[in-house]
Amino acid sequence: MSKQEKKDHTQELIKETTKKLFFVKGKFDATTQEIADEAQVNRTLINYYFRSRDNLVQIVFDEAHKVEKEKSEIILRSDLPFKEKIIRFIEGSLQTSLQYPYLETYIVSQINKGNCQKKDVEAADLKKFYKDIKKEMELGNIDKMEPIQFIFNMISLLVFPSAIRPLFMENMMISDKQFDRLIADRKDIILKMLFKK
Incomplete structure (x- = not known):
């Protein structure tokens, strides 16, 4: 897997995990740490790829x-x-x-x-x-x-x-x-x- 493919995979994993927490489990107040734990990634990756939890949530909602x-x-x-x-x-x-x-x-x-x-x-x-x-x-x-x-x-x-x-x-x-x-x-x-x- 290339570096770009790994990046794309990780971004998609974080988005899908956020959708699962919000839209499947109803955990609208899930923190950045809870999203990271559920996705089994380091919390800093969420900020790296999406800049903030709010930005990630907005992308998922859109x-x-x-x-x-x-x-x-x-x-x-x-x-x-x-x-x-x-x-x-x-x-x-x-x-x-x-x-x-x-x-x-x-x-x-x-x-x-x-x-x-x-x-x-x-x-x-x-x-x-x-x-x-x-x-x-x-x-x-x-x-x-x-x-x-x-x-x-x-x-x-x-x-x-x-x-x-x-x-x-x-x-x-x-x-x-x-x-x-x-x-x-x-x-x-x-x-x-x-x-x-």
């Missing part, structure tokens, strides 16, 4: 946010039939929730702190999506409502359980394994709630 944005583009920009776009978006969202159970919680916490760019959607894309929703309503495939209400319903059904995962798990006495199974089962439940046929 990468996770990019994945979320790409999922939205399936709905907004693809030429797939409407229901197929929604199915793919739901599948992608649920897959992310299973891979990174605390990602939604983290994103909500960052938005509340003002640390997150909120606008990801272009006006023209949104206008076209609203038009597609209205067309589906006219065809009788989904209940008639303001198009934004359809989006609220879909996002709420997808995101809310994961966003308050720790609260649900504690109050409903659900294990991580049980919660993951419930999330995996949500696709058909959500589709039945969104579509009439």
Whole structure:
């Protein structure tokens, strides 16, 4: 392994470890030392590669946010039939929730702190999506409502359980394994709630 390959490997290991601590284990306050210990690297390497813990966290968050944005583009920009776009978006969202159970919680916490760019959607894309929703309503495939209400319903059904995962798990006495199974089962439940046929 060349020096550059080793550097790239170490940087990737530190990023993946940070994602695991934050988005899989929900340890948002993990220190630089805890990240280094988990990655089995010297703490000084984190500062060497990323300058600071905050910078590392921002890079990891930006990468996770990019994945979320790409999922939205399936709905907004693809030429797939409407229901197929929604199915793919739901599948992608649920897959992310299973891979990174605390990602939604983290994103909500960052938005509340003002640390997150909120606008990801272009006006023209949104206008076209609203038009597609209205067309589906006219065809009788989904209940008639303001198009934004359809989006609220879909996002709420997808995101809310994961966003308050720790609260649900504690109050409903659900294990991580049980919660993951419930999330995996949500696709058909959500589709039945969104579509009439």
